[in-house]
Amino acid sequence: MTTILDAVEVPTPKRPWNKKRQTFIRSAILMSISLVFSWLLSSTTELGGVLGFYLGLAVCLPVVVLIESIRHGRNVAIDRVASSVILAMFGVVVIPWISIVTTVYQKGSKAFYWGYLTTDMRFTASGESLEFGGALHAIVGTLVMVLIASLISVPLGITAAIYIVEIKGRFASSVRFFTQAMSGVPSIVAGLFIYSTICIFFGGFSAWAGALAYTILMLPTVARTSEEVLKLVPDELRAASYALGASQARTVFQVVLPTIATGLVTSAILGIARVAGETAPLLLTASYFVATSRNLNEPIASLPIYIFSNLGLGDANATTRAWGGSLVLLIVVFVLFSVARGLSARLSRK
Numbered sequence: 001m002t003t004i005l006d007a008v009e010v011p012t013p014k015r016p017w018n019k020k021r022q023t024f025i026r027s028a029i030l031m032s033i034s035l036v037f038s039w040l041l042s043s044t045t046e047l048g049g050v051l052g053f054y055l056g057l058a059v060c061l062p063v064v065v066l067i068e069s070i071r072h073g074r075n076v077a078i079d080r081v082a083s084s085v086i087l088a089m090f091g092v093v094v095i096p097w098i099s100i101v102t103t104v105y106q107k108g109s110k111a112f113y114w115g116y117l118t119t120d121m122r123f124t125a126s127g128e129s130l131e132f133g134g135a136l137h138a139i140v141g142t143l144v145m146v147l148i149a150s151l152i153s154v155p156l157g158i159t160a161a162i163y164i165v166e167i168k169g170r171f172a173s174s175v176r177f178f179t180q181a182m183s184g185v186p187s188i189v190a191g192l193f194i195y196s197t198i199c200i201f202f203g204g205f206s207a208w209a210g211a212l213a214y215t216i217l218m219l220p221t222v223a224r225t226s227e228e229v230l231k232l233v234p235d236e237l238r239a240a241s242y243a244l245g246a247s248q249a250r251t252v253f254q255v256v257l258p259t260i261a262t263g264l265v266t267s268a269i270l271g272i273a274r275v276a277g278e279t280a281p282l283l284l285t286a287s288y289f290v291a292t293s294r295n296l297n298e299p300i301a302s303l304p305i306y307i308f309s310n311l312g313l314g315d316a317n318a319t320t321r322a323w324g325g326s327l328v329l330l331i332v333v334f335v336l337f338s339v340a341r342g343l344s345a346r347l348s349r350k
Contacts, residue, residue: 127317144211191281222267
């Protein structure tokens, strides 16, 4: 006996997380109503300007969403109001960032010409025409000091984190305490310490002194971030390595560290971001030099001091050069961040 089963068409599963057209239209209408109320609020009160208008929008949007969603039930209303509040807070975070980048670009781009990144200020005064001089000496000095500080602080910071988390030696609590204490040291105190111990007794201002001041500020950031990343490694992974007969050192270097390689790169990025814009310690350690120099035993230029010195003159061209240095500093940090993220992505694929 043969049984013939009729083919039953299986319906395609729905995707409730995909926004439908009706949802998009509803969101657009609610946003439009909120914009109108925000405009009315900013027009009839003291809330003026773009920030005042956005503050009104951040207040009106959750209220409008609540009024429209209350008919759908308490849970739906809470979900939609929470989403609108999160959206408004996201704007609070993004708007200052966009404002900073836009302002620096608008004012700093005026200092750029074909030779701005390839010449220094050896033969040019800060108040002269913007067609002469550049920021090459400051870029080279910043990269040199950041590189030296990274070569010192990144290995030491990772080693301190390994000692605290993996080895758990008898001085682990002391190392953690001093690392946390160092993270609260003001930058000018770090510069004053290097000045009193290095600059006075070993030849005055130099790139080495500036790099050591950077190291003091960078080390606790790298150590604390690496410590938190090491804590994310599951203990089962370590236990599996020990069960296969691996020693603790081999487990750390061949199992634990490769697992969190991307996190360690992130800790280095945070450390560089912590020190790249510091000015106070360099005033007391590296000083400033108007020509491009790679001599680590002499004063050297840097982008923060380049910005600070030009801004202090008060001249229009000097101020424009200060904004140009700010734009270059943003570009340098962005390039270093991009390179580190690319390296991090490559390590994660491995």
